[in-house]
Amino acid sequence: MATTFKTLRSKDVVSTRTMLHEAIPMTGTIVSGTYNDLNIKNYSHGIFQSVFDYPYLSSSANHIFDMSAGYASGSALSGSGFLQNAKKVNIYNELSQILVGFDETGSIRNFDEDGDLTGGTKLREVFFLNFTRLLQKDEIKKGSFSVEFGTSASVGNPFATRVTLSDISGATAYKVNSPAGEYGILYANNSVGTTLKNAYTVTQTKAGLIFYQAGIAVITASLFSGSYNKAAAGTYVGGELGLLSQSISGVQLSPYANTTVANSPALSLVSGNNDINDVLSASAISGTCDVLRHRLYNIQFNNTTELNSTIYFCRANHNEFNYSSNPTYLSASKLVVKNNSQDTPVSYATSVGMYSPDNELLAVAKLSEPMKKDPSNEFTIRVRLDY
């Protein structure tokens, strides 16, 4: 019996899973400079700020990440008198309940510096970098994340000294006690200059967390403050102890001091001359995010796409698919590729159709060039469908 279909047996079908990785480099000039902040979108609710890779009013723009800042209700910065105090607490609580979860009493946990939720240092004043699915895909590859910040006390040259945060041990020493998947610890190290207070070993200074599946980096605000927790005169309230040898003052942190960004909001500084905690407590979230953006030198990570594939091995044996139903194959019903019946038949495949039991074409694969089929050869075409 002539036939055009060949049934796929169970041995001809196999399912596989492949992890695809792409390198995602982001230079700091994209988030502060190149587009004169036209790619930065602030919302009337003021809870977060969105960063695009092009002025966001253009249809070519892609949303790449969001930024926000907040502190725990138990932070020394938390106080009803500060600007957007409730929103800063709320955003901290929202992300901590998703990323760290609740304790046995049902209370929202704080972010923990070393991932040991039973105790230790908590991260109570933090910045959030939420990467979009467009960039992170299924997850950030463990051990690939790094973000570099300028830590110079010079407002005009913030990148004169820099610190890199990276999940150095992420590939093997990631944590699994988060309700939002796996996460790693971000360790701070001097990349240009030596502004860190303690950086004798690469894993000495813990400065944040990176949640791989959620695609969220939590960065401690103490990265920009000094070693002292100064109770200065005035209303300065103080946050966690800083990681730097010397604090960067609020004025030095202000991105607007030496620039002319249109409509830029002035930073509100309570005492006007202290550190990031002052900015965090007294400024709006958008203004705080502006500070971080203008200190962001670059971000680098590899994303991961989990490809589930089904591979169909389409086997053409020597005695199969040697004839064609192509109208040009016949002239007055006679094969044009043969002179007599003893000649071997030949055909040329250019496509593979994958059919349902009721003969409906569900998938099609095209060969880049015709493949000769005659009784002297056999081949297996490997058709992979990714989901």
Add this chain to the structure above:
Amino acid sequence: MGFLQNDGDIILDAVLTDTGRMRLAKGDGSFRISKFALGDDEINYGLYDKNNTSGSAYYDLTVLQTPVLEAFTNNTSTMKSKLISINRNDILYLPVLELYTTAGKGSAKNANGAFNVAVDKNTIDTLVTPGTGILNGFKPNDDVSRVEVHQGLDTTELSNEEPLARDLVEVAYIVEIDNRFGAIFPPPGGVSNTVLETDTQSPAATPSFIDDDNIASYYFTLRNTNGFVANLGGTEDSSIAGPRGTKLGFRIMSSLELRTSDYLFTQLGTLAASALSNDAGTNLTASNYRFIDTTVRVTGVNTGYRIDIPLRFVRSV
């Protein structure tokens, strides 16, 4: 569609068709790949130079250089011609499908080159008698006009009294038609696969499935005794000159939408510029009817050969 790059290793460009995606989205298990076929749509075997004096290496030089298009996602736009498996190598002739259009036998095309389907009572009444190549789409049972496809070796080098090799006889056909326009109806003497005792007229056949583009597929086999597929006798009048296999006959029933509304005719159709002639003379004059041109496709399930038959749905205005 662009061409696939063919200056390096052979690559495979695989996509789900629109129907495949639709079935996947349904999530009802209907997305199940159970078989495959190989196609050669781009190949022109006329370029195969089997008498090239330089030797056999030159026979298919041009064929192998054929550029191949990227995959179409439309399920009806690709895999039009398939490779066939026959477990012997000495075959010199392969069967084809041909329209049986001998005048006076009820299956000829109209002078306008298509099978015309009068879709409603008004159009039928205007025509009085449908005539050659005009099918009664309103009440198909009232008329013997039909579409008939014959299968066999269309060659005079073999006698039509020779038996066609059993492995070349087509025993199953797939008929595809745009479900918005019409349905497949049994030929004279046939019965639909959905007939009920209470039916006053045999209804149209039930399609195997209707795809995302509204193309309905009907599956008819020789085994089913519903009259659609029958053996084609060696001495029977036929368009096949040589050994014969089977024949497929059917009529067309117009869809309810075409009968009751001129919406599709105004959207997709054309106001006629010439008269539609029947055997008794002209009954539908120019500008007095609209028509939609389409095709009904017949494919041999086993031999893979297929033909597109021109159809014209006609409605008087």
